[in-house]
Amino acid sequence: MADLVVFFSPVQSPARQRQGIVTQQVACHVSQTQTSDDDTNGDQALFHAVSRIHTPWTGIPYATIAGHTVDPFNTLCENPDRLRQLLRHPSARYAGEPLFRIDEQTNHVLFQSLDNLSSFLTDKTLFHALSLVLALEANNHLPNCETLYHRGKVLQSLNLNLGDAPSLQCITAILMLISYEYRVRDTRPAAATHIRGLHILLRQFDVLASGLSSARIQKTQRALFWQDIMCSLATGTPRLLQFDVDDVFSHLRDDKNYQQYFVLPEGLKIHIDDWPATSLPVFTDLNALCCLVDTVHRQKRMPGRSADLDGDNTTVPIPLMEDLDDEGYPLSNAQANLQIRLVDLLSETRAGPQKEKTLIYRACLFAAYLCTYRLSSGIWEGYFAPEKCVTEILNCMENFTKHMSPWRLAPDISFWLLLVAGGLTKSRAYRSRAVSLVQRYRCFYPSDYSQDWEIVGGKLKEFIWCKHTMEQKIYQFWQDC
Template sequence: MFEFVTVNNPHETRDQKQQKRIRQHAIRNGIQNKRREDAKRNENFVAVGIDSWTGKLRSVQPRDGIAIAKPVSGGLLDPFDSLPGDGERLRALMTHKSARSAGEPVFCVEEAGKIFFDGMDDVFRGALSDPALFHALSLALAFAANANIPNVECLTQRGATLYNLRQRMSNPLLVPSVSTLTAMLLIIGYEYRVDGSNASSIATHIGAVKRVLELTEASNVKVSDAIRRALFWQDLYSCLFVGTTRLFSHRDYEQFNFERLPSSTPGYIIPPGFERIMDGFPDAYLEVVLELNALCTLVDLRCTPGGLPIIEYPIDNFQYCIESRLVDLLSQNKASGAEDFILQACIFACFLVTYKLSTGIWEGCFIPEYCAAQIMSLLDKAKGDIRLEKGGFKKVLLWLLFVSGALAKRSRVRLRAVKMIRDGCRDLLDGMHDDWDSLSGICRTFIWSSHSMERKSWRFWQEVHSPWQGIGRLVEEQPIAMHAA
């Protein structure tokens, strides 16, 4: 837009105010014209990447930008001053990039900052006026936003959560609410994520949750299936991470309509790699391997390699039963007095593969990273095991290292796997991983899913054989700007 300057005679154009006004207008229009030219020039560029399979250039479709929600003022979020804390801070935490999986397995936060999880949005609607739930949610989100490292804010929110929970639980006339139960699940998730957590305190929390659940049933308070399932997963993860005693079993959840995979399912066999080492492994583990192998085959039949995660097909029912049995096997072996570190590593690997078949709404790193780190720690402990000198166990070692390295996301975990393959276990592996076809052929004799593992293993194999650490992912993820002809 041009701006007309009215003058009565030529001498007025020399006036300082008029000169300043003209200069500002010229500068403003110059900047706007430059921005329009830059935007038009950028249309002549396209983003391309290098296909990790063929090595050829491929176009990269631009991703839709994630709209960053404008921070809501405290007055708009809490117009009646009904929340027991800083509503604006909670809103900011809910829009943080780490919020999505901060509450696994109780809830997730969508990109727009909305809480979601199979009906859990109904639980949170209006329930944040409960101080225990408000502070528990703030705790989970603040902890994730600080890279899972407790800070002053986390400790403050934890103290407020426990204070309000104790007040409610000490009331002899307590009529338990779903929001109280949800707050207890969140505090348990925080406890086992903190390094050095006290397993006895987590067991106490889970026992309290079971008591509240019994009170809700006695008081005819409806508890949704989403809450019950979250309770099952929280109990399962607590046992996996810190060794608490299981209070809930997959056998207690018939209302989720679980059906075992029939023996006629394709892939319902023990993979040949496990057949060679099955002596000494418990029958219960081999039964799980049978079902997991069939589940991987089923997923591969329904999906193409590198496709999107399964959303329509509800495999989570199969997942929760397989993972529950694996955790039971792990607990039994640890309590046997004769721990088998190779078996425990195989259990963790099967748990990791089962989890990654379909993460659904969960895309965080916590569980995969934990399982991968445990596999490598157990293999360090098993270095003196004479079974690793046998061919069958050398191959299972190779499978374990590539499962843990390929399915982990954090670079430090992947780097640890790379170092074990290159240095720590080089003599035992005897170059079996030098060729990709040979490596993938060996891994397929164990538990394998092309849909969830093929591309990740390929990229990790590139990292192992690259002189520059991480080049396999850099080539895949970083677009290159090329001028269009």
Template sequence: MFQFVTAAHPGGTKGKEEQGLIRRHAIRVGIQRKREANAQKNRNFLPVEIDIKTGRPVKRKQAACATALTKPIAVSRLDPFDSLPGNGERLRTLMRQKSAKHAGEPVFCVGEAGKIFFQGMDTIFRSALSDPTLFHALSLILALAANRDVPNVECLRHRGAVLKNLRARMSDQALVPQVSTLSAMLLLIGYEYRVDGSNANSIAIHIRAVNDVVNLTKASNVAISEVIGRALFWQDVYSCLFVGTTRLLSHREYAGFRCIRDPGLSLTYILPSGFLPIVPSLPSEFGVLLEDLSALCSFVDTRFGPSAVPIHEFPIDDFQACIESRIVDLLSESRSSKEANPIYQACLFAAFLCTYKLSTGIWEGCFIPEFCATQALELVSSTKDDPIWGNNRELLLWLLFVCGALAERRPIRLRAMVMIQSLFRDQVEGVHEEWIRLEGRLRTFIWSQHAMERRYRWFWEEMYPEKRVSKVEALYHDVAMRHAP
């Protein structure tokens, strides 16, 4: 902070060179003190976004990931002693990629500043990545995401290392199950259904192996975090959704995932009117599922409205898990049926996409939404000449807008636009040109003002930029809709 200026005699400090040295030092000290004061001042304030509808601060859930998945590993501290069984610098680079944020769902996620949060590894973080199996599994899934889910030489090298280490580990008669091994197996499952959709048998074998190891830990009284079981449940759901594997785990086996209607929660279980023409010809469970999903949408809107309900009183992720598991069960039954109904399957994919988007929490990836949107659009395209659309054009419009509005990547959105404006132009013409009229029709299906309205409007404005709704008009319309009977 201070600097001594030497002088031969008391009047020496009056020289030009000494005076300039003192002045420059004073300026540096002043600037440094000002920066420190500003930094200290900024620590006392937090940026707050005001909701124009309610005039209240907008609550953000970004910090929730630190409590849900504990003890993150920062990129800068990933391998301070060069002890990893591979290229630590390459792993750091992959973790800094934007694609890393959603690469490992539902096993891990990468948050801000390159911090990685693992499911169920809170007790072994210091030595977890020193396990070659987990290191190569993590590198495998991150490398795949960085290459836009297309395997390359790097992916194949890590996959071979994972399989080699897993074989050695599983062949050990004195196997002591570790969370790192289970996490590596879960990551391998995620890689398999992202890359090789035709090889459902190998994915089913991996899921069964993880489940056997988890059961072994229970028999051996080895403590394994419950979130490993949750991650395994999600991998089972996604595997069935993506490649049609047989369900090994069910929401009925998890107490927290059982969707039991509780009158005390004051949720309204009503079938959305837009589905009334088709529900009688479909399985009865589909109608019940739509009622539950509509109730969940109402809850989400209440949760984020002026009279917000504490989220811990109703764990939305458990409700989501139950609904998504039931959707996948219905989809599996439809796939195995001799008379496949593409419109029904498209509705199931769209319902899964809506449920997933209600609350992504720490998961903000695009692999699952893009898959659901792509599958639904392909199924709808296959029914181009189906006469059913003559009396159900609102349902057709809803399916196309769900895929276009809730998808993340632009190619999917453009495909939905082309189908609306070209492929199915005759069927939906005159229904979607005006936003207020379109919104009224979309509300008769699965609707959440918090999770869907803005996305629908953005997608509509992409198609009709000349009709873009001004902020004043949008605010007036939102107020009018909230006070509508």
């Protein structure tokens, strides 16, 4: 994989058997390294609080994978045992999108923008930034003493280091800090501040003085653009950074071989009159992309991601996320194009109790983002964005029930929304929540919807539908209902 960086998670220390010993040593180590007399008592108390909340997630918190010591030369800013434990927490794989991913087999952290590993762990800012996002994910996106400690350390280190030309490690730490901030409700304004600030910093960045290549800086800028997109998705606020979004569908719309795909799904037509005019081309393009993906897989032309339609030997390039793994999260492909347009539409809506039509529209935007995401994710597949969409769909549907009457049938679009949310989530909790909603709605739908998959499948095809990526998962969910 081109330009990827592997950070090996700290290896296991065979001498450590109980977490109480580890956390006491962490607290002791940090209390010895305090440099500010004014903050000594507060930091020490905070670390003792952190040490008390560390609880093992398995019967054996440390499985031995190597026999050598963790930090034989005492080069790290703090004891890495807690970071190692966080990397092995089941939630760790959720934390990195769109900056890094964790290999589930090896627990290695793969970055796009770092190529100098010698100073990775020894960089204090990055050490605490990685600990911050992992600790937040382990605590289900709720800040606690541990996250507050690491966030304070990151901000303190940034205040000291940003006076000089910032290192790539420092820039990456800011990107991680942004991830934390848009996931935590009370710190979302800070995310906007750091997105704007880092954007200005990168525009003024002296590439020659830094010794970094222009390509490396461009990848870092692209990561910042994606953080802006994710922040908009998470908060519902408009994107802060403007950049040209290529119309990757234009050459297909004008081609007679593919014009048949650029139509609005039949099930959406009765709703579109109440929606903004700008949403129509987004749903039309997504419908076309779903058709193209199905055509590609149906004809088994996988290596080139091309489709031979109507026997004309016409090649249609549709690069997806999995085709561009070496680029991490690309911006110039069909999926990214749709996701950017969808977050822009979502930023014009608002969450909370609303009218029935508005709830359906908002849920459809999140469902469209979810369907777009699941078309292809490759090795950089994340969990934050799709599960955020599932959460919002279910929230809309729960609010929608307040508008239902026992003598009134629910619209078919609500059935599609619930099955998309329940079928495409990877969270057991969200899946159970979706099952409960489907069962609650059952009396509002025709009886055939719970008995005959052929009828259900035919109804789902009237909306956004990609057989290759959706049918099997949604069928399994339908059976669970």
